[in-house]
Amino acid sequence: MTRTYPPDLHTAPDDALLVLFANGSQQAAQVLVARLMPRVFAQAYHRLNSRADAEDVAQEAFVRLWRVAPDWKQDRAKVTTWLYRVVENLCIDRLRRRGRTTDMGQVALDPVDPSPSAAARMQNTTRAAALYDALKQLPQRQAQAIRLRHLDERSNDEIADIMDLTVDAVESLQARGRRKLAALLNDHLSALGYQDETL
Amino acid sequence: MKHSDPNSPDPSDFDATLDAYFQSARGGVPKVDADFMQRVMDQIPTPPSSVITPTGADTVAGASRPWWKQIFAEIGGWPTVTGLATAGIVGVWIGLTGNSIWGLSFDQFQASAEFVDPFLGYDLSYLEG
Known part of the structure; x- marks a missing residue:
């Protein structure tokens, strides 16, 4: 059987790749994985703080994507938005099962990229832990809007789509969230004795 | 410099500092492991044969x-x-x-x-x- 592919899969939109996969192109699925995996993995990692857990979640998210591919409606949702929601739910389930939904900041972080110096790594780890801890104390919608923007690096248009809000409402959530986050981090760092940090 | 009222910090101050925290968290995400990526690639299923060849008796699934x-x-x-x-x-x-x-x-x-x-x-x- 002869299969035909578009001249360049790498420039095809996500949903087109998914439809191509549903019609027999494994190559399209591979391009989709290569394109979206870093983002999916990072999202899971920011929630779970564990490489192994983030890998499990990312893997499961793609398995689910392959399952829905034959019924995918191109005008219904963006692939990235769909994946975001699946990853978010998988992370929540996993955190619930492990009973650590409120202790993200106390979880030992995995070793980070070895390129920074040991001191810089330590500072990054401490800051990340403090940030994760503070985010959990924000109202859920504010935390979500902040995470999407500043950790997952989504555009506000995309965040509005994911959260079913207007862009103005998203910006409002982020502004309030950032103010609270600053206050929480300030308290947190004072309690830890980080007097040199400025907030 | 620390602000006396944490509920109303100087925005220009906390924006820069918050961004440094976000940067730290983003930088703390490990790179996607190549072996893991290969595992996910290997798990890509063969697409449904009914979609590839909707009719005919020459499909692989036809044998079963x-x-x-x-x-x-x-x-x-x-x-x-x-x-x-x-x-x-x-x-x-x-x-x-x-x-x-x-x-x-x-x-x-x-x-x-x-x-x-x-x-x-x-x-x-x-x-x-």
Whole structure:
């Protein structure tokens, strides 16, 4: 059987790749994985703080994507938005099962990229832990809007789509969230004795 | 510099510092492991064969179909069945309505056939002794 592919899969939109996969192109699925995996993995990692857990979640998210591919409606949702929601739910389930939904900041972080110096790594780890801890104390919608923007690096248009809000409402959530986050981090760092940090 | 009222910090101050925290968290995400990526690639299933080749008996999945379905496909599937059914119905109809179905009795047909000379232009008298 002869299969035909578009001249360049790498420039095809996500949903087109998914439809191509549903019609027999494994190559399209591979391009989709290569394109979206870093983002999916990072999202899971920011929630779970564990490489192994983030890998499990990312893997499961793609398995689910392959399952829905034959019924995918191109005008219904963006692939990235769909994946975001699946990853978010998988992370929540996993955190619930492990009973650590409120202790993200106390979880030992995995070793980070070895390129920074040991001191810089330590500072990054401490800051990340403090940030994760503070985010959990924000109202859920504010935390979500902040995470999407500043950790997952989504555009506000995309965040509005994911959260079913207007862009103005998203910006409002982020502004309030950032103010609270600053206050929480300030308290947190004072309690830890980080007097040199400025907030 | 620390602000005395944490609920109303100087925005220009906390924006920069918050961004540094976000940067730290983003930078703390490990790179996607190549082996893991390969595992996910390997898990990509073969797309449903019904989508690739919607008809025909030459699909891989066809080999595992029941024998009667394979025979059904081999003899032509539904087009053959409908053709046979139509032919059967017409046959029964002809049988019930007798030999006057075309407005021409069989006897008339036979009689008219007698006028046809099967050896046109050939003198049968040569065959006679």
